[in-house]
Amino acid sequence: MTKLQITVDIVLFTILERQLHVLLIRRLAEPFRGSYALPGGFVLENESVDEAAHRELREETGVEKVFLEQLYTFGEPNRDPRGRVITVAYYALVANSHILRSGTDAADAAWFALNKLPPVAFDHQNIIEYAQQRLRNKLDYSNVGFELLPEKFTLTELQLVHEAILGANLDKRNFRRKILQQGIVEPSKEWQKTGRKPAQLYRFVD
């Protein structure tokens, strides 16, 4: 009897060039050596599953203190050729200002746009699609969009985040009205001066 094992896998999203991207890591070991896979690893004896997800994300990508939420548990008997491995999938969001640590674990990590994914190991393609769907749904009834932005942001940047997640264009005036009358942002005293015309920087309020 082979031992049953539990892993966590994390779908880490960010926005790059107005598109939703996912972090993948090239596998150095068999099986699926050389192909890309989600960051993740085994759950240790004395940590919760949530802690394992945070730890693996930190070890493999250097990313800490991010939004991280459990997604679904994938438990088909043959999803991993090494034996019986059940994985608890998570998804996480980082602003693109976060920088990936270049360490041994993260040696070959890279961001991929969702419509340009390479072939991925195991059932990770499924997991990624499931995460994307969850993120879209969640955008409707929560403030999850802010997790993909730095502390201060313009309303146009926020709109681009929503458009990237939904994969659709939104009307600028309707979007701004909706966000402002929800009262979930407040103007900071700063203006973004990098564009043609200065733009008001906002901050998320809880």
Added chain:
Amino acid sequence: MTKLQITVDIVLFTILERQLHVLLIRRLAEPFRGSYALPGGFVLENESVDEAAHRELREETGVEKVFLEQLYTFGEPNRDPRGRVITVAYYALVANSHILRSGTDAADAAWFALNKLPPVAFDHQNIIEYAQQRLRNKLDYSNVGFELLPEKFTLTELQLVHEAILGANLDKRNFRRKILQQGIVEPSKEWQKTGRKPAQLYRFVD
């Protein structure tokens, strides 16, 4: 090193006396011997986690072919005093016309209204609350309510299901209009004759 184990636990809902009820089973073994717990058990080597949930539900309650959906995975290290046990929680819905099998496994199974739960073992109280919340949310954007009714039902019965899940009263005219214009029910040719005035029996259409 103690072996890591995976269980499934199932929150089985039904409607009794206009109230949402949960099925609990009295434990015959330590720990928590004599207290109530959710039906569930260990995931076997060659079955998927979903299959394990279906199997445990069948074995412990006799219930088959019901709506069953994964809820959340609870993985705190000390949630089970026997050792490291991670549980994948599910919730399931049955019409109250389904009858519990009286077998050895289900010897002491009983339905409890959600506001009259006895003390329950492990972290099962949490799991039940989580399931109730999920069910409420799901009612808004899905047809999950029909799973708690027999094939043919009156609109008033459907409304009572919604009210039981939401814990609130609904306006009859608004409710009926909403359901009918969604086009998710069709009138059958039968009428329910048990009440004072005959009521149209409807059927769910997909």
Added chain:
DNA sequence: TCAAAAGTGTTGAAGATACACCCATGG
């Protein structure tokens, strides 16, 4: 004839959608 549950429309408020132009700045 009375009690109980079935069935049926309208109105007002709020929220969502569609739509186009002027402004400030850097190059």
Added chain:
DNA sequence: CCATGGGTGTATCTTCAACACTTTTGA
């Protein structure tokens, strides 16, 4: 001076919420 992206209002439609009486039947 022009190209770029920032910023702003209104009209319409759809959706949701509030609200009360008549009908059929069994007891």
